[in-house]
Amino acid sequence: MPRIALTGGIASGKSTVARMLEARGVVIVDSDVLAREVVEPGTEGLDAIVERFGSSVLQPDGSLDRARLGSLVFADPAARADLNAIVHPLVRRRAEELEAAAPAGALVVQVIPLLVEAGLVGGFDHVIVVDVAVDEQLRRLMSRNGYSCDEAMARIRAQATREERLRVADTVIDSSGSLAETEAQVQAALDRIVASTDQGS
Numbered sequence: 001m002p003r004i005a006l007t008g009g010i011a012s013g014k015s016t017v018a019r020m021l022e023a024r025g026v027v028i029v030d031s032d033v034l035a036r037e038v039v040e041p042g043t044e045g046l047d048a049i050v051e052r053f054g055s056s057v058l059q060p061d062g063s064l065d066r067a068r069l070g071s072l073v074f075a076d077p078a079a080r081a082d083l084n085a086i087v088h089p090l091v092r093r094r095a096e097e098l099e100a101a102a103p104a105g106a107l108v109v110q111v112i113p114l115l116v117e118a119g120l121v122g123g124f125d126h127v128i129v130v131d132v133a134v135d136e137q138l139r140r141l142m143s144r145n146g147y148s149c150d151e152a153m154a155r156i157r158a159q160a161t162r163e164e165r166l167r168v169a170d171t172v173i174d175s176s177g178s179l180a181e182t183e184a185q186v187q188a189a190l191d192r193i194v195a196s197t198d199q200g201s
């Protein structure tokens with residue numbers, strides 16, 4: 001089976017596309033979900049974060065205060081690099097375990113928001129990029145997450161550019177239209193990938 005990664009900028013529609021793929025029988029391994037699991041209370045991940053950032057990044061119940069840590073790391077590249085160095089190896093390890101545990105013959109897609117930034121492109125046979133213009137990312141972040149324009153831009157700037165992602169894409173899904181239009185592109189992409197897999201086997 002080809003190793004497939006799905007990436008895209010923040011609020012580009014990665015989770016939406018992943019859900020559409022899942023509904024068509026694809027096994028999804030989502031790094032954003034794993035990045036939450038590896039910092040749950042009692043994990044080595046959360047211990048390392050508290051050691052680096054202090055207990056002010058915890059909520060009263062001992063879980064991670066994501067909004068507080070987010071406002072710290074998206075305002076400070078060095079802090080973000082430290083957080084990435086703690087979380088990314090834990091996420092990669094878990095993602096590889098889950099991919100290896102998928103049923104034989106299943107098509108697995110790994111959702112990796114920071115595929116380009118982390119230099120992981122070479123590990124995959126096929127890269128799907130969910131693409132949207134920066135002004136639409138901004139609109140979604142401000143309306144969906146309630147971020148100010150500055151907060152939204154800080155998150156967009158913490159990532160690779162749209163062009164850098166498009167450069168590594170084997171398949172591009174344009175998520176600027178309706179959900180039905182995105183769904184049609186997802187079906188077409190899956191058909192193409194399955195057809196090329198069948199030819200290769």
Ligand SMILES: CC(C)(COP(=O)(O)OP(=O)(O)OC[C@H]1O[C@@H](n2cnc3c(N)ncnc32)[C@H](O)[C@@H]1O)[C@@H](O)C(=O)NCCC(=O)NCCS
Pocket residue numbers: 009010011031032035065066067069070073080083084087088091112113114155158159
């Ligand atoms: C900073 C944190 C606590 C903020 O949590 P929050 O709930 O607000 O955001 P969430 O985790 O849902 O991420 C939403 C999106 O933000 C972007 N993002 C998250 N972390 C980063 C990062 N370190 N650099 C650039 N973009 C990032 C991604 O597009 C991601 O899809 C959290 O994002 C985090 O732990 N980040 C470090 C781990 C990471 O890199 N995760 C993303 C890929 S595995």
Ligand SMILES: Nc1ncnc2c1ncn2[C@@H]1O[C@H](COP(=O)(O)OP(=O)(O)OP(=O)(O)O)[C@@H](O)[C@H]1O
Pocket residue numbers: 008009010011012013014015016017032113140144174175176177178179180181182
């Ligand atoms: N055509 C479309 N395709 C995908 N998402 C769309 C589309 N139109 C609007 N959206 C909206 O864009 C928003 C972002 O989608 P989603 O949460 O899937 O993005 P994401 O890339 O997973 O976000 P994050 O980077 O924050 O994890 C959602 O509110 C979604 O409904």
